[in-house]
Amino acid sequence: MKTGMSLATVEPGVLRRYASDQIVTLAKLVIENAFQPIVEAGTGTVFGYESLMRGQERIGFDTPMEILDEAHQASQLLQLEQMVASRALAKFATLSNFSTSTLFLNLDVRLIPHGERLVENLLQHLRTANIPPSSVCFEFSERFDNTSVPEFSALVSKLRKAGFKLAIDDFGVGHGEIKLLCDHPVDYLKIDRHFVADIDRSPRKRHLLKSIVNIAHVLGTRVIAEGIETEAEFIACREYGVDLVQGWFISRPTTHVSELAPCFPHLQELDKSKRNNQSLDEILIRKQIELLPAVYENDSIDSVFELFRRNPRQAFFPVLNANSEPRGIIHEHHLKEYIYQPFGRDLLKNKMYERSISHFVEMAPIVGLDSDAEQLMAIFANMEGSNCLILTDNMRYAGVVSAASLIKVINEKQLKTAQDQNPLTGLPGNRAIRDFMRQSGRDGDEVRHFCYCDFDNFKPFNDAYGFHLGDHAISLFAALMRRYFFAERHFLGHVGGDDFFIGVVGWTKEELTEILDRLISDFHDDVLDLYSDEHRAAGRILGHDRAGVEALFPLMRCSIGVIELPEGLVIDDINRVSAEIAVIKSAAKESEEGLVFHLLGEAN
Template identity: 30%
Template structure:
């Protein structure tokens, strides 16, 4: 090969050169916490030197030539050195990739343990051992024992690429990981593929049952991110946030604002007032750093029974939380008081406490709070303004009580048959869409010839057809994420509010899907002939076609700026008659779109 070096021609020489020269470098890719719109951790990734700088070629060669142990040990050592020198934060997690073969090697416990990482000034509790799922595990019993041994030292465990291989569930059952990382194949274009959304939703439920957290890898677009947020994913990583780099990445203010905007839309969809958390917030005791010593605070808490916790501030921003129980544990014992008495209070404070924006919903906060460590789970939560300034705290007792109130309120307003929100929520959605100032669409959907179907097939089957309609509408608009909200007016009438543009192919797909799935609710003979005999409203026997779905679509650019939501609903309801005529002419489900404009001067 003309011009080719020996390293390019013989991969084994290139690998030996990398091992001889310690020729790997560590790069970091951030893991983002969407709930706080902040960097929560980093995955340490290894790169070789040319011509074997590709990590895939590097590790494939090491596996092929029996050097996987040596290479991975070099990568781990380099990663630990880089972590301690580059990233200075006590609350960040570090993900380190380990193949099952190396993890199960009898040399692993000696080469990588709590003492090793502590020499790098890193706590084992911050290190996540990420086991790849692409390689088959030879001994699941040994895997379970090795995982337990590492967990006892404080390490966390993650399963990588869940959903890409053949052994994921067996590995999950064997080690019960702290984190499950979704394969990027499940994440890619998830906003366009409902089946992927169903799979991810199932994995989220599974993770919840075994007390694991999901991390979605390979996020590259805002559409993917919005869908993941709607599904309930909290932790993500991918090129949308940052490329792997030698230094720690930072999130832009623009990114944070956009994530917070999506959360607000999701919370509005849940039917919770955004000021719900703010109404619970009380201005708890707060002290500046260096304001007093631990000894002074000790006697203050001891003599004031209602003084349950204190927030430590650095200027306007909270930087620490001291609770009575945790403070007593630190100050107690034979040496605790002598160790802390003359130190400033911030040295005894929890620095990794939960802090949320005042716009956070109560239900979202309850999820965040319950994901904390067992010893922190009932700690109060600091509430901050848009700039991170301290506003006060809320207790878990308040959060639990308010969550119960919200659940009861929503249960009363939701339709008991479909489980969808009712008229109050629909009107609120329309008002919010108007106030937002952007374009939105309103869909009024109902069933044609539903009364005759109910009379002929019975109320039980009629209820099933209502449930089918709700399901088709929800699934058909699912890919739009938090931009689409579906409500049930009552009977066979539904309303959907969509912010932003509404592609016409979504409407076509909904109509086709309804016509396909409705057939199981008719007798075979009726399906074959396209109709059945029934009694009309006048009591006369007539031939009735199969039920169809009519969709009346109204765009916001056809409306005045100040039309009342109830008036908008009336306009959409009148449009449905045009839709019904169209479905009757076509003999199948169909939609129509309003072309007229309206103003507040109309009746």
């Protein structure tokens, strides 16, 4: 490059062709760090930021990968990555919330042999900026085979020992991701955009996501969904247990720190209904949480010994990082060999021996508080030898539960479900109905129908013939429901009085219409026998409406309003359904057949 020639006057292609030996120098002039927020799925609050490279096109490179490849060819990759990482850390340190956030940095697989130099350089920058290592997470991309590099295991060990967090990036599209997840303690698993795109319309993707989330949580790994671009994708990921989300629907990357918000109201609004509808499981689980004292990774070994000494009956304690995120547990049997050896404690304190708390951390399942009790018990069953489940609330340590505590939760849940049953019909009541609706709304693999059944002209009948025959009519309808809806996937509920609920999964509209028509017809025929000959002949009965006005009323029948949730639709706000119930029930009462279908969200 000629002396005095400005960067702006040089063609990008010329720079790329002739200045490869000065790639780092050029990069310093144009490369910027863009931050994209990574957000807690349950609250809409920022958890951290991924640092992304921007500006490479100004020196002739279409993508960040191209400039990294060029730097590698010129043997300048380490210097380039160190420069980019140091700038990212400097920018991160200017954020007001950096002390409680996590910075995600990509680690190029080609730098693994130079890992020690890279780590030492980063630790120096962290000390300068007063940032704890636990606030930095390295992402290993699965687009490259990390595990084939001989130095990989040693680097992972060094990063963990230094207090850094680790993530698998591009999970599902690369090399040996299951092997990496199995062989190394990983904090986060970032699911590739391929598995998130249009997940609300793909049953296969939803099944895969649920399986990945379950496996990760059993291993104590949190799940991040990348590339979320629509509200439907966000809701689906959140409802299938994803812990953190990232993508354009949340926020685009920006190079301007002033544009980074601490939370996102559009996500919080979507979460409002979920927080207002706390499940029975969560209520019961919160009652069983044991808030054990926690050990922090940077605590001294002496403090751990003291904690066990003060709590002689406790065999383990949860281990947290500086941000109060669980990393696992520390068990007393790991320390016993040092306690009972001569000079064992002194050996642990010896810096040359290098045995910090992180060396003794044992993997434990880590799950959010909003999981259901049966799911938690299944995780226990799949995690042989596990002492506890570590529970989190918004990604932070909330306490632990044991298997015995979960059994109590399930027993109490069954008891409350039994108490919720209607004494006349023996059908589940409103709490169970809402739980079914909530669970079905979150599972969009099949079409679902919510049927709201209501007797027309029940009050005049009940007034004329008394509560005994009124109860008989109610019991009669409950028996007919059981006759036609007996499969395991059918749900029958008694809202109260003459209001009933039928939940059906996997049936077509035509199949359901046939059965509901028969239910309405059979009930009408059977209930006629409860009237006197005079009333049957007249087809009417004199009575009073709810305002006390005397009038003639037709004989009783059942009308049914059906709300359909199509395949692929995932909702967690059952108030959306409730808002349309009154309209659809009214339409059913006014219809000649007594049966009306309505597609959720469709204009009435």
